[in-house]
Amino acid sequence: MAHLLAKEVQDQIPALLGEVPTRTDSIESVYLNTTKSPTPKSRKLLKIALDATVPYPAHPTIPWTDVNSTLNTLNDVYDGKREARNVLIEIQDKLTAMLPK
Numbered sequence: 001m002a003h004l005l006a007k008e009v010q011d012q013i014p015a016l017l018g019e020v021p022t023r024t025d026s027i028e029s030v031y032l033n034t035t036k037s038p039t040p041k042s043r044k045l046l047k048i049a050l051d052a053t054v055p056y057p058a059h060p061t062i063p064w065t066d067v068n069s070t071l072n073t074l075n076d077v078y079d080g081k082r083e084a085r086n087v088l089i090e091i092q093d094k095l096t097a098m099l100p101k
Contacts, residue, residue, distance in 0.1 A: 005078035020046070024072055062098045070094045 010026035
Protein backbone atom coordinates (compact mmCIF):
# COMPACT_ATOMS: atom_id res chain seq x y z
CA MET A 1 0.00 0.00 0.00
CA ALA A 2 2.84 2.39 0.84
CA HIS A 3 4.32 1.80 -2.62
CA LEU A 4 1.00 2.45 -4.38
CA LEU A 5 0.49 5.70 -2.47
CA ALA A 6 4.02 6.99 -3.10
CA LYS A 7 4.11 10.24 -5.06
CA GLU A 8 6.24 8.70 -7.81
CA VAL A 9 3.61 6.00 -8.41
CA GLN A 10 0.64 8.36 -8.10
CA ASP A 11 2.25 10.72 -10.61
CA GLN A 12 2.00 7.91 -13.20
CA ILE A 13 -1.73 7.25 -12.68
CA PRO A 14 -3.03 9.77 -15.28
CA ALA A 15 -0.75 8.50 -18.05
CA LEU A 16 -1.12 4.80 -17.25
CA LEU A 17 -4.76 4.57 -16.20
CA GLY A 18 -6.32 7.85 -17.29
CA GLU A 19 -7.60 8.38 -13.77
CA VAL A 20 -7.24 11.01 -11.06
CA PRO A 21 -4.42 10.23 -8.59
CA THR A 22 -5.19 9.78 -4.91
CA ARG A 23 -2.63 12.31 -3.70
CA THR A 24 -3.53 15.98 -3.88
CA ASP A 25 0.05 16.93 -4.73
CA SER A 26 -0.03 14.52 -7.70
CA ILE A 27 -3.35 15.93 -8.86
CA GLU A 28 -1.96 19.46 -8.82
CA SER A 29 1.46 18.72 -10.29
CA VAL A 30 0.58 16.08 -12.90
CA TYR A 31 -3.13 15.50 -13.52
CA LEU A 32 -4.06 19.15 -13.91
CA ASN A 33 -0.80 20.03 -15.68
CA THR A 34 -1.38 19.33 -19.38
CA THR A 35 2.34 19.68 -20.16
CA LYS A 36 3.26 16.81 -17.81
CA SER A 37 0.58 14.27 -18.64
CA PRO A 38 -1.38 13.40 -21.72
CA THR A 39 -5.02 14.33 -21.55
CA PRO A 40 -6.71 11.46 -19.70
CA LYS A 41 -10.15 10.54 -20.99
CA SER A 42 -11.54 11.18 -17.53
CA ARG A 43 -10.33 14.81 -17.43
CA LYS A 44 -13.22 16.00 -19.60
CA LEU A 45 -15.62 14.34 -17.18
CA LEU A 46 -14.07 16.02 -14.16
CA LYS A 47 -15.87 19.35 -14.71
CA ILE A 48 -19.19 17.55 -15.18
CA ALA A 49 -18.58 15.60 -11.97
CA LEU A 50 -17.55 18.72 -10.06
CA ASP A 51 -20.61 20.62 -11.30
CA ALA A 52 -22.83 17.80 -10.07
CA THR A 53 -21.13 17.64 -6.68
CA VAL A 54 -22.72 19.32 -3.70
CA PRO A 55 -20.05 20.80 -1.41
CA TYR A 56 -19.96 20.02 2.27
CA PRO A 57 -21.34 22.78 4.43
CA ALA A 58 -18.64 25.38 4.89
CA HIS A 59 -17.63 27.11 8.06
CA PRO A 60 -18.66 30.79 7.98
CA THR A 61 -15.22 32.12 9.03
CA ILE A 62 -12.67 29.44 8.08
CA PRO A 63 -11.85 29.23 4.37
CA TRP A 64 -11.88 25.73 2.87
CA THR A 65 -8.35 26.30 1.52
CA ASP A 66 -7.05 26.54 5.10
CA VAL A 67 -8.81 23.32 6.06
CA ASN A 68 -7.66 21.53 2.90
CA SER A 69 -4.01 22.58 3.30
CA THR A 70 -4.11 21.13 6.82
CA LEU A 71 -5.39 17.82 5.46
CA ASN A 72 -2.48 17.64 3.00
CA THR A 73 -0.41 16.55 5.99
CA LEU A 74 -1.84 13.09 5.31
CA ASN A 75 0.70 12.75 2.49
CA ASP A 76 3.32 12.13 5.21
CA VAL A 77 1.32 9.06 6.24
CA TYR A 78 1.07 7.88 2.62
CA ASP A 79 4.85 8.29 2.28
CA GLY A 80 5.48 6.28 5.45
CA LYS A 81 7.24 9.27 7.05
CA ARG A 82 4.89 9.55 10.01
CA GLU A 83 2.37 7.46 11.91
CA ALA A 84 -1.30 8.06 11.16
CA ARG A 85 -2.17 8.57 14.82
CA ASN A 86 0.32 11.43 15.23
CA VAL A 87 -0.72 13.11 11.99
CA LEU A 88 -4.42 12.90 12.88
CA ILE A 89 -3.74 14.44 16.28
CA GLU A 90 -1.80 17.24 14.59
CA ILE A 91 -4.62 17.82 12.10
CA GLN A 92 -7.18 17.90 14.91
CA ASP A 93 -5.09 20.43 16.85
CA LYS A 94 -4.66 22.66 13.77
CA LEU A 95 -8.37 22.53 12.91
CA THR A 96 -9.37 23.25 16.50
CA ALA A 97 -6.98 26.24 16.58
CA MET A 98 -8.75 27.67 13.51
CA LEU A 99 -12.11 27.83 15.30
CA PRO A 100 -12.98 31.25 16.64
CA LYS A 101 -13.04 31.51 20.40
